């Protein structure tokens with residue numbers, strides 16, 4: 001189906017195509033049965049006290065302002081992460097700011113956290129109860145005087161509305177945000193979040209979303225910080241500023257974060273390194289270049305318990321979720337495995 005429409009969609013400027021997708025999803029016309037998968041119980045997993053029907057999640061950035069998450073569950077996602085949400089509504093960077101690199105099966109974006117802000121988004125979620133596991137990804141406004149304060153505001157407003165909160169310290173498109181990968185700065189931020197959590201007597205799981213552009217020393221430091229500060233999962237990874245040399249498309253040097261296939265191995269390598277350090281004390285949500293059963297399988301054997309994707313859906317359409325699940329189930333059957341849990345981290 002999608003392969004038929006793709007040439008028409010790809011004639012549109014990427015951000016217009018995205019808006020069109022969001023507006024169509026608001027109609028919520030797709031029957032759930034359209035994306036049903038046989039034997040999905042082989043993909044079920046219980047993590048942080050929630051039962052996930054499958055580990056394939058939608059990554060942050062697609063439904064930034066929580067407009068269509070319930071329609072997205074119909075594609076068969078096991079969970080959906082909305083955001084990044086900033087305290088105040090913001091426009092983001094000047095357009096154009098999303099680029100398709102078609103032959104590289106990649107995208108570059110420098111959106112800069114365009115979103116409707118806490119007030120509108122929290123109202124939206126309050127009015128429209130989620131039909132599945134919903135994560136809310138929070139970050140700071142571009143012109144804020146205090147990035148930490150912005151994270152706290154995000155936490156305060158959303159801890160009651162989400163199944164988990166993601167602290168996004170890894171977008172390359174917000175100045176100084178990646179500085180939170182420095183150990184002292186990170187500890188200070190996480191302590192503040194922990195204090196808020198205690199204040200509200202909240203048990204909400206906290207995820208930390210990490211940049212792929214970090215040194216081995218930082219991996220060790222962040223793993224320790226995550227273990228010692230009650231982080232439930234690391235999301236590995238956000239988009240990369242690197243790895244442009246081998247790309248084919250002429251827009252490969254656009255400023256922004258690169259996602260999709262060229263990110264896949266970078267993310268897998270980071271997952272393997274973190275998996276060894278985290279020793280199952282902190283979960284891994286693997287993201288970067290997932291678009292097939294094989295790529296999902298590779299993330300799981302690298303050490304990911306849950307997965308997310310974005311760019312794969314742009315190139316392969318919404319049926320990518322069902323196809324990944326089908327392929328993954330076939331792989332498991334061939335290997336004589338009953339549930340994918342058994343292969344987490346087995347490739348290390």
Ligand SMILES: Cc1cc2nc3c(=O)[nH]c(=O)nc-3n(C[C@H](O)[C@H](O)[C@H](O)COP(=O)(O)O)c2cc1C
Nearest residue numbers: 059060061083084109238259260288289309310311
């Ligand atoms: C257009 C676009 C917008 C994104 N916006 C966000 C965002 O707001 N917050 C965030 O944490 N990640 C954002 N991401 C990163 C994705 O969540 C994901 O980490 C990254 O794209 C790698 O996964 P993929 O290769 O499956 O796309 C965005 C990615 C794309 C392509």
